[in-house]
Amino acid sequence: MTAPATVEEYLAALPPEAREVLEQVRAAVLRGMPGATETIRYGMPAAMLGSRYGLHYAAWKRHAALYPVPVLDAGLEAEVAPLRSGKDAVHLRYGRPVPGDLVERVASAVAARRSDAR
Template sequence: MTAPTSVEEYLAALPAAAQAVLLEVRAAVLRGMPGATETIRYGMPAAMLGDRYGLHFAAWKSHAALYPVPVFDGDLEAEVAPLRSGKDAVHLRYARPVPADLVERIAAAVAARRVP
């Protein structure tokens, strides 16, 4: 299998259930990062803020993931913490509804940190 060259190609290669979840994740990331562009970095979709990356999102066997997600302050971190896996990854299990509002707020918080 060759590496995808576009986000659409990446999504099209996913199983239906993973594709549906990642489409929701993608939409929430882009709502949280208005004006972001998309590309493939490290073999996965990434939302770019100018020439800087914002968030990567990917599909795995049992979950979708966001990378890198910094540690936030206060209430946002309290919501994100149970979804963390490792230092800077957030895992969204396919068996659970996508917390689209939370993904959007994560993306907005990451975008706020990436502003020069």
């Protein structure tokens, strides 16, 4: 199987349930990172902030995921904590509503950190 060259190719290759969820995740990430561009990095979609990565998002067998999500401010971290897997991944299980507002706020917080680090 050839690796996808674009986010659209990545999404087109997914099963319907995974594609639907990841399209919602993608929209929320892009709302939280205005001006971000998209590319494929490490075989998965990534929202780029200039030449720096913002967030990667991917579809897996049972969930969609965001990477890397650093430890966030206390209030936001409390909301994200139940979705954490490992130190920097957030998993969104299929069959559950996508917390679009939360994904958007996480993306915004990550974007703010990336811009502060410049």
